[in-house]
Amino acid sequence: MIRCFLVAALAAAALLTAGPAGAAAPSVGECLDCHGDKSIEMTTPGGQTVSLHVDLEEYRRSVHGGGSCVTCHTDAKSPHERLAKVNCGRCHGDAAKSYASSSHGKLRAKGVADVPACHDCHGKHGIRKSKDPAARTFHLNIAAACLRCHKDRAIERKYGLPGEKEMIGYERSVHGLASKGGQMGSAVCPDCHGNHTILPGDNPKSATNRQNIPTLCGKCHTGILDKYERSVHAKGMRAGIAESPVCTDCHGEHTISKVSDPNSPVAARNIPKTCSRCHDKEGISSRYALPKKRFSSYMDSFHGIAVEYGMTKAANCASCHGVHDILPSSDPASTVNKANLPNTCGRCHPKAGPNFAKGPVHVEITPSKSLGVFAIRVFYTLFISALVILFVLHVGLEMYGRWNRRRKGGAEGKGSPK
Template sequence: MPAPGSRPSIRSPWRPRSRRCTDCHGTHGILPSSDPRSKVSKTQVATTCGLCHDKVLAQYRESIHGTAVARGVSGSPTCVDCHGEHTILGPRDPNSPVYGSNVSLMTCSRCHEDQRLNKRLGLPAGRLASYQSSYHGLAARSGSRTVANCASCHGVHNIFPSTDARSTVAKANLSKTCGHCHPHAGPALAASSIHVLPNTTGESRWIYYVRLFYMLVIPATLAFMLFHNFLDWFRKFLKHLAQYGSLVCHQRLSVQERIQHVLLLTSFIVLVVTGFALTYPDAFWARPIVAWEAAYPLRGVAHRVAAGVMVLAAIYHLLYVVFFRGGRRWVYDMWPRLRDGWDLLYTMAYYVGLKSQPPMFAKFNYAEKMEYWSMVWGTVVMVVTGALLWAHDLVLQYTSTLVTDLATVIHFYEAVLATAAIVVWHFYAVIFDPEIYPVKWTFVNGRAPLHEVRTGTGVASPVAPTPVEAAPADPRPPR
């Protein structure tokens, strides 16, 4: 017994009776485990463990593992190969290698999945793979604690080859072994194929032909469905595209506005990808970018170039709204108004069924205005914080690290907000909206179909909106 107040050197569920070092290694005649005379050598360790576990030792010595060790087969396991040496945990501990869900994956497979060992000893291969592909293996991988593992069928310490009458997997004993979990299955279950991989010689020919049938039918069926649906989609896509190409469609975006959109679109995508690649370099989409870092700082250069393009796009847009009539009109139409709040409330009421008709919107509705002014705000914030980080050394000559640290935090979270908003808000409006899908082509040719055109500044009362067909005509020319 350990001295009072001392901690046992071995973690085990029997800690009050845990052993001292000398119980296993000896006292004055301590020898390395490689010495056959050592109490913890390959051939002696079972005897050492048997000083406390005598019944288990008797079973082990008669088993295929014990007799193999006695014959000098170094690849055969002993107590420590399965239970560990100093960190020995009980079978009910989830961290133990002999815990129910760990036996097959952590313990038995160490030897039975060793190709060199299997080849040297003439052991069958693929045992773990066949177990994992069976119901037992699939349930174990899903977290089941009651499903059978290797030891459930083959035994624990009393493991014998299937040709031995004492084996729990001997032909005469299979019904009893399987009956522990399947008491009403009868001999049919025991007569079934065991440890058989698909498409191998041990598989039933009936199963082989049924599998072959589905391997042919599944791709053929899906190929027909995909081909049929592609033709259906393509015809509808052409019809959808024709709405934007028709000359009767109204011009919603001018050439300059489309150029600004392309500059913003491309620079934003590059900034998002290269920016988050710095934060998440191990992500699958970031690896092709950061892989160049050892030879050339591709990510940083691309990020700064894209930032420059976005700044130029912002300057272009600013000049456009100041010096061009169309730009000034853009800002006028985009300017937030009290009516937008009413439109939002009325639209939400329509969505939940409290109103029978949606409100009449101006040229730009509340959703588009929210996105536009968020883009303006976000661009200013990202340009300012990005410039502070770009000129890091210069900034630190006049300020403290708190400024650059704040810029880093703001730059990151503003990027997260902008990216998420584009995916959730903008992508829905131009891609995933059922009336728009697969994409709103206005950004290409500037046109919009009639049902999407809103030409006025708002002609319907937010209290009693008028249906689209009954709306009074706007005297101004359509945009």
């Protein structure tokens, strides 16, 4: 019994003396002897005071909680001077590699300290798996992590980033609202921009590059991507025509909102303006041999005026031309192909017959396009002008006559004949 105790005491003594004396790495407990103290601080060369406290509880609950301090802080001894920076890439090689190729990584390599390093998004001692709702990188928390810098006006200005408005726009967008509402399917920043490999949109490799947008949105909106792929817009996009619209050109980017939102560019009332951003451009219609004056002729029609006054059940561009699967009228599958027009009109005008297709839908009042309407307009322009001139002449002459009589007649003519 006594022997037993002695052995234990010796062993304990040996262990105790081994710590300070030997060069062996310190245990978590040893580190916490100092770093467990809440008041432990350091002053950086810049003059800032940084707390050196490590919350053991938090660390233990983290994904690395089962390991030891020295796994990351490899140069830690007890006691120690300022430690080298932690290199996450020692274990997370792939992530480090893709981070290095991202905008953030490249700038960091140049020594820009504003860009986030691993810990700015993932945290330090309390890193958790992204599936853990308490993780900073958890689906519903990540936007807040990104916006910490991307809503900072000083940073936006310094690096020419999209303005604060755009970022607030995300929070109010259909995606942002869904994410705020706790929907795991909602699109958050990394869903579009990538996580470690974030690149600016003008980089062809970027997920948010124009050419990649349809695929990107199609990750979630599969059915719509299929429709879009069939459209003339997708055809143009595939041909590398940068003017051919992708999802974001109509829907917006960060500010994407529901069709039912009256401020959405794809709300029924705003559709004509959204489409005419391209289709009312002289350059685009001549370059791609598109019919001109689509917007003005639409706005002159009852449909256009009614939509303008807020009658959203009146036809807008998409009501006839389709939405994602827009095809040129020359395509037999197009909703605005002459053969399909009665059917298309019939969606709102029940019993629409073949006569609906006889005559232009976008009425341009020129002799070559619609002679009958043109003739009526010319007739009335002349007729109205002539009559108004005659009216005004007659009324003017009568008044002149009265004035003349009064002037000549003096007191007698004063009281006009009554």
